[in-house]
Structure formats: C-alpha cells, structure tokens
Amino acid sequence: MDITIYHNPRCSNSRNTLAAIREAGHEPRIVDYLATPPTREELMSMLAASGLRARDAIRSKESLYAELGLDAEGVSDEALIDAMLAHPALLNRPFVVTPKGVRLCRPPETVHDIL
Template sequence: MTVTIYHNPLCGTSRNTLAMIRNAGIEPEVVDYLSATPSRDALAAMIAQAGLTVREAIRSKESVFAELGLDNPALGDDALLDAMVAHPILINRPFVVTPAGARLCRPSEAVLEILPSRQAGAFTKEDGEAVIDADGQRVPKNG
C-alpha cells in the first residue's frame, strides 16, 4: 500500500495533513513538489482522480497567478497545466494519493476520507484545533 503526499513543508495545511497520515500509522512517500514537480500528465491525472477541474486545483493566491494572467477565463486546461508545471508553487496543496483515491486536502481533514487505516490516537492541528479524540474518532466541529 502506497500513500503519497505532494507536500510543501512551509504550508501548515500540508504539515497537518502529513501528521494525520502518520497518526494513522502510515509512513507516506513525501514528494516535495516544488523541487520534484509531477509531470504534466501525472498532474492532470491526479487532478482528475480527485474530481477537480484544473482551475480548482490551481493556487490563485500566488502572485505569479496574476502576473501570468491566469485569471483569464478564456485560458483552458492546457495553458493552466503548463503554468503549474513551469511554476509548481501554483499547484494547490497538499494532494494525497492512496489506493482509495486522491484528494486535495484542504482542509487537512479531507485526508481522512482516503486513508486505508484509522487514526491511532488523538490529533490536534498546529493551530490547536482538535480533530481526532483519544479513541481515534473525529471530534465534531463546533457551531
């Protein structure tokens, strides 16, 4: 069983997702996608497997998004994928791929939908939000 996370260690959501994978007793393949960018075909396949459009998988908050004019609705998937491969900071993160599927794990708890094993114990995000209780069960969201 292989679990792969396309990870940016500077991103809190990515760090929380990685920690939840490890909390399930899984040591994933960690791909620093900024330096080991997936191929265009692999990226397109992962986005499709996650049930997203390319536009949903692009990180529009990055300055290079505006600089390249990627907000132009006339740009198709090919242009967006080319930009993501050329500028991997544009790939939204973290993507996780398991035998059960692929997800863009925003929020990080989305990873729980595709992990092959349950959480081994309590898990609290970096910001202090409790996600998993001591019995390995999801903590209900407040409000």
C-alpha cells in the same frame, strides 16, 4: 498502504495533512513538489482521479497567478496545467494519492476519506 503526499513543508495545511497520515499509522512517500514537480501525466491523473479541474487545483492567491494573466476569463485548463508545470508554486497543496483515491487535502481532514 502505499501513500504519496505532494508536500510543501512551509504550508500548514500540508504539514497538518502529513501529521494526520502519520497519526493514522502510515508513513507516506513524501514528494517535495517544488523541487520535484509531478509530470504532466501525474498531474493529469491526479486531477482526473480527484474530480478536479485545473482551475480548482491552482493557487490563485500566488502573485504569479495574476502576473501570468491566469486570472483572465477564458484561460483554458491546458494553459493552467502548463503554468503549474512550469511554476510548481502555482499547484495547490497537498495532493495525497492512496489506493483508495486522490484528494487535494484542503482542509487537512479530507485525507481521512482516502486512508
């Protein structure tokens, strides 16, 4: 099965999701999204396929979130997407893409829905 995980090895949810994929017998393509962030088209596609809005996929606990004023009311999805592309640390993780769908795997067990 063709599986891609947008991974941050420092994140326990990301590590646990990767382990679950491997325990299910798959070896995914691992994208260190901090070093190689998704393109705008890839991010838009992942959001659409997962049924999430940009605000659902952004890491609001990152200090940069408030520093950039992204916590203000009325910030558009387009502005949030721009921020995630410019600052990949703002993208929540891990996103997993398979032929069965796309999920933001928080909690990690969510990955089983698309394996």
